[in-house]
Amino acid sequence: MITAERKPLSEIKEMIAPYRKILVVGCGSCVAECASGGEKETGLLGSALRMDAKSSKKEIEVKEMTLDRQCVYEFINQLTDVIDQYDVVLSLGCGAGVQAVAGVFPKVHIVPALNTTFIGETKEAGLWVESCRACGDCKLGFFAAVCPVTRCAKGLFNGPCGGSRTDRCEVDPDVPCAWQLIVSRLEEMGRLDLLRKVHPPADWSKQQGKGPRKIHREDQST
Amino acid sequence: MKTDSQLKKVLNRGEFAVTAECGPPKGADPEAVRNKGRILKGYVDSVNVTDNQTGVVRLCSLAACALLKQEGLDPVLQMVTRDRNRIALQSDILGASALGIRNILCLSGDHQSFGNQPHSKGVFDIDSVQLVQAVRQMRDRGHIIGGDKLTEPPRLFIGAVANPFADPFKYRVARLATKVDAGAEFIQTQCIYNLNRFKEWMGLVKEYGLDNQVYILGGITPLKSARMAEYMAAQVAGMDIPVEIINRMKSVPAKEQRQEGIRIAVETIEALKEIEGVHGVHIMAIEWEDAVPQIVEEGKLFPRPEV
Numbered sequence A: 001m002i003t004a005e006r007k008p009l010s011e012i013k014e015m016i017a018p019y020r021k022i023l024v025v026g027c028g029s030c031v032a033e034c035a036s037g038g039e040k041e042t043g044l045l046g047s048a049l050r051m052d053a054k055s056s057k058k059e060i061e062v063k064e065m066t067l068d069r070q071c072v073y074e075f076i077n078q079l080t081d082v083i084d085q086y087d088v089v090l091s092l093g094c095g096a097g098v099q100a101v102a103g104v105f106p107k108v109h110i111v112p113a114l115n116t117t118f119i120g121e122t123k124e125a126g127l128w129v130e131s132c133r134a135c136g137d138c139k140l141g142f143f144a145a146v147c148p149v150t151r152c153a154k155g156l157f158n159g160p161c162g163g164s165r166t167d168r169c170e171v172d173p174d175v176p177c178a179w180q181l182i183v184s185r186l187e188e189m190g191r192l193d194l195l196r197k198v199h200p201p202a203d204w205s206k207q208q209g210k211g212p213r214k215i216h217r218e219d220q221s222t
Numbered sequence B: 001m002k003t004d005s006q007l008k009k010v011l012n013r014g015e016f017a018v019t020a021e022c023g024p025p026k027g028a029d030p031e032a033v034r035n036k037g038r039i040l041k042g043y044v045d046s047v048n049v050t051d052n053q054t055g056v057v058r059l060c061s062l063a064a065c066a067l068l069k070q071e072g073l074d075p076v077l078q079m080v081t082r083d084r085n086r087i088a089l090q091s092d093i094l095g096a097s098a099l100g101i102r103n104i105l106c107l108s109g110d111h112q113s114f115g116n117q118p119h120s121k122g123v124f125d126i127d128s129v130q131l132v133q134a135v136r137q138m139r140d141r142g143h144i145i146g147g148d149k150l151t152e153p154p155r156l157f158i159g160a161v162a163n164p165f166a167d168p169f170k171y172r173v174a175r176l177a178t179k180v181d182a183g184a185e186f187i188q189t190q191c192i193y194n195l196n197r198f199k200e201w202m203g204l205v206k207e208y209g210l211d212n213q214v215y216i217l218g219g220i221t222p223l224k225s226a227r228m229a230e231y232m233a234a235q236v237a238g239m240d241i242p243v244e245i246i247n248r249m250k251s252v253p254a255k256e257q258r259q260e261g262i263r264i265a266v267e268t269i270e271a272l273k274e275i276e277g278v279h280g281v282h283i284m285a286i287e288w289e290d291a292v293p294q295i296v297e298e299g300k301l302f303p304r305p306e307v
């Protein structure tokens, strides 16, 4: 999933300061799973803004709405009938959600309430960790399903740096050394042979593209 | 004859090689580099110049190598993959060769978060093994990554590093084999204080048959004080300083600790000379270059061979 964290209230308030009627739009997908932009968090942010306006004697109108997915047109379309009544949309979608809504309603000012952070997994309640940088050329098959691009602080493809001791990463002792994991997992699988090959330089054009990347599939087009 | 590296000549002749490290200044002062070169000249075969070590901005390795070359030394250009992408790395390799630099040491580099530019973007476009492979291809096949031909190949003796003290221990030798497969011709190791573990590692190196394929130079860092020993043991990634060494440093008064550090370094050199497959030493006297001549003399490695 895409993970995100809510911006501090002060930063949000600054962005919406010029406006009176605010539509707060959450998203029921990734950011709901990581408890930053789902229905519950959207409600909490709406209440916080109302309370804050009340205490500072400012008159605002806040309405909350949560879409199932903020990055897909069919769901964004639910905003069509209401959006004109508001001065600003405060989106709790990920960066893609914010831009998708903006793309559909070019005249409306849409501002983000979240900082989109990474593609990751839910490790335990309240803990999310990054596990993929969407490099566009997945090599997990060679590395016992431990991503060296993401989980090794130096993105090394051909073995650990000189700093790993007692299975911790030299850069952050709170993080396990990805290469220690790769080696011990391959050893358990009896596949250490996979490490004999020198991996050539990666093709980062698959990650950086020529600007934004796109996937276009004829078989899915209408 | 692909290169006229002094280091390569000494090693090829079967002599026990001596290299030392030189850290460039945190400023644009060429004299600082030249002075270090003058201290080392005659006592070492080649001098490594570090590349913004620990992520701290310093005068660049390439320029410092060129200055040392002017002083009549044989520089080893250290190159990390942290700061430059493959375009810049390959371009600098050509520039280095054009300036008469004949050795390169390929590393991934310390993470940028350790240095004085922690907000910079770590490049890591390629890793150290891929850099070794790239230099080897440039030199021996005359082409860069992707296959484009060079009008003139660079002439460089190619090195890499190994840490016998890092984990996972067993895999460390397999990693060395990968570097040799990629094209490394000499290896400089992490500082050796734990001789037993180093010997164990060398045993594995021999088992893999790597001692015949690559020159191994053991890393030596004289300890300046008991405090430095304790700090390094606790704080420096991938460093293994046994408690006996720390206690030995503590057992002498502060004023004599430098001498004790040098004695330990000399004893380590003597031990390394006896280990089969060790072809030389690399002395890293961090901001203490004047210790090198004494260590080389007391280690009975002076004078250096004329080749």
Ligand code: SF4
Pocket: A131, A132, A133, A134, A135, A136, A137, A138, A139, A140, A147, A148, A149, A150
């Ligand atoms: S190799 Fe690429 S696609 Fe696969 S997990 Fe890592 S970053 Fe993601």
Ligand code: SF4
Pocket: A151, A152, A153, A154, A155, A156, A159, A160, A161, A162, A163, A164, A165, A168, A169, A170, A171, A176, A177, A178, A179, A180
């Ligand atoms: S310690 Fe391990 S995870 Fe950290 S940078 Fe080195 S190899 Fe990568």
